[in-house]
Amino acid sequence: MDAFTTHTGTAAPLRRSAVDTDQIIPAEYLKRITRTGFEDGLFVAWRTNEPDFVLNKPEYAGASILVAGPDFGTGSSREHANWALLDGGFKVVISPRFADIFRNNSTKSGLLTVVLPAADVEALQDASEADPTLQVTVDLGAREVRWADRTVAFEIDDYTRWRLMEGLDDIGLTERHLEDIDAYEAQRPSWKPTTTPV
């Protein structure tokens, strides 16, 4: 995972609520067995069928911050939804509310998800609609989103922030506690099932 400290780029306003994972990347695009190359599936139905879809507009072609309505990422656990956004050039998604698994995956894949109050999300959507070249900064260290003369704080717990800023791999961190895992295993009830064929 790449470290994330601060990012400045332009924003694409996605004025839709409950954008589900089947819209972010439909199932037929999940067949790849690599970890990259998922940009072809990103919002493919909307990109194909809706000329007015924000990402079809040339002025948002270079956007790296997606500003979406509430309940972004509902549905499946597919981390491919994170990868497709990253492969499509996005570094940050901002929304008033995310689905739990999507948000959790984002802390592993290196896509930053930022929760802002709905009014601020709408203000940012308005601003990037008025000026698609508007520069938006997402500063993880300061826990702030800044554009024009506005600064909006966001919350993220210290541990996740530290891990993202260092780009640390969870497995490596857990492997420092192997004795704890050994000790736990030693006292598990013996009747707990195994998958070994009987």
Place this chain on the structure above:
Amino acid sequence: MGRTLAQKVYEQHVVRRTEGEPDLLYIDLHLVHEVTSPQAFDGLRAAGRTVRRPDLTMSTEDHNVPTTDLLAPIADPVSRAQVEALRKNTAEFGIRQAPMGTRDQGIVHVIGPQLGLTQPGMTIVCGDSHTSTHGAFGALAFGIGTSEVEHVLATQTLPQRPAKQMSVRVDGELPVGVSAKDIILAVIAEIGTNGGQGHVIEYRGTAIEGLSMESRMTICNMSIEAGARAGLIAPDETTFAYLRGREHSPRGADWDAAVAAWRELRTDEDAEFDREVVIDAASLTPYVTWGTNPGQGLPISASVPDPADFADETDRRAAESALAYMGLTAGTPMRDITVDTVFLGSCTNGRIEDLRVAAELLRGRKVAADTRMLVVPGSVAVKQQAEQEGLDAVFTEAGAEWRGAGCSMCLGMNPDQLQPGERSASTSNRNFQGRQGKGGRTHLVSPAVAAATALTGKLTAPADLQEVSA
């Protein structure tokens, strides 16, 4: 203060707790399928890691598998490559495999319970959001992403934080023809697709206690559609009776020890929930969805809603775009909606009881002339059981297609897909745009409504049929 069932299971699995860090949680069972695992195995290889507990890991093929001719190679080269990658990876890392067509193969959430691998008080994960299904046994079961799949493979643990606790209490007696699917669709319509966000839902109350294990699985399955990562039900005699004698259930003295431990798995009287919802079972009727998220559901006696009637701006816009996508007009009675395809299957409703309910309604009748009905058992074992009971003959004589086991049209990763503009009544769990095929339109229904709908070609409640024949 007392603790909830979910809190008890969670606490029993904490390997390490340190201030300022997530807890490290032990995972009792890790289920693996072909779609969300290849990158995780690649990650292990790249880092020179092994699978810590292959004996607590089980894999199956489900999302991509064709439901016709299971023994032939998969025609779609990309699907085939994904299934082959799983076979190669599980062989390399020593993980048990259930290849297509063999006895143990099926949808990952159907085979766990069927084998007796899903037991009360366990932590169970899978790279699939409907892992919540296993909560029906009083397990803490939730879906994870591919990075976490890799983490569990390598360490048999996951960094986690305690969830908030929510109680959904359903008391009273369910009317005839109303099933677990209707309960959960009604719950989601009530609390919304974000209602359970950040929470684990415990389903309680006399109506829940009266349900079979398979019905409980249907309810827990769709916890994710209510926004919760997990849903669970306290284990009881129904649970123990289901588990007794299954392939991986404890035996002899182990069985007694296990049941004694399982009996402790109850929410304390004085436990507090962060949110509580109460539903009167007697007030429920068959539910169907009209929109493009599972919260957009109504009793079948209702009509397609008018977006103008939604007070909330976001809901109104969502309803407008849903109606446009679904090709529906406000005010149309739900019962007047004609469907092209009926899909009976999935991890929500692809178990033997679901097939029995549908077969009972179809017995001696015919699927409507312009309607196609696909019956896809959730696993090879379900298929075999149904065939022993003669259900396959009931379906085929009624004009339905009897298929092999897999996810099939639940998500259309295999050739079973809706064509653009086609409309289905589906017993699966998601009516998202394009879920069952590009441009396809989905109405979520129970198995009984699916069967009744197949007979008339329009959304139909089972009770409507009795009126017709009476």
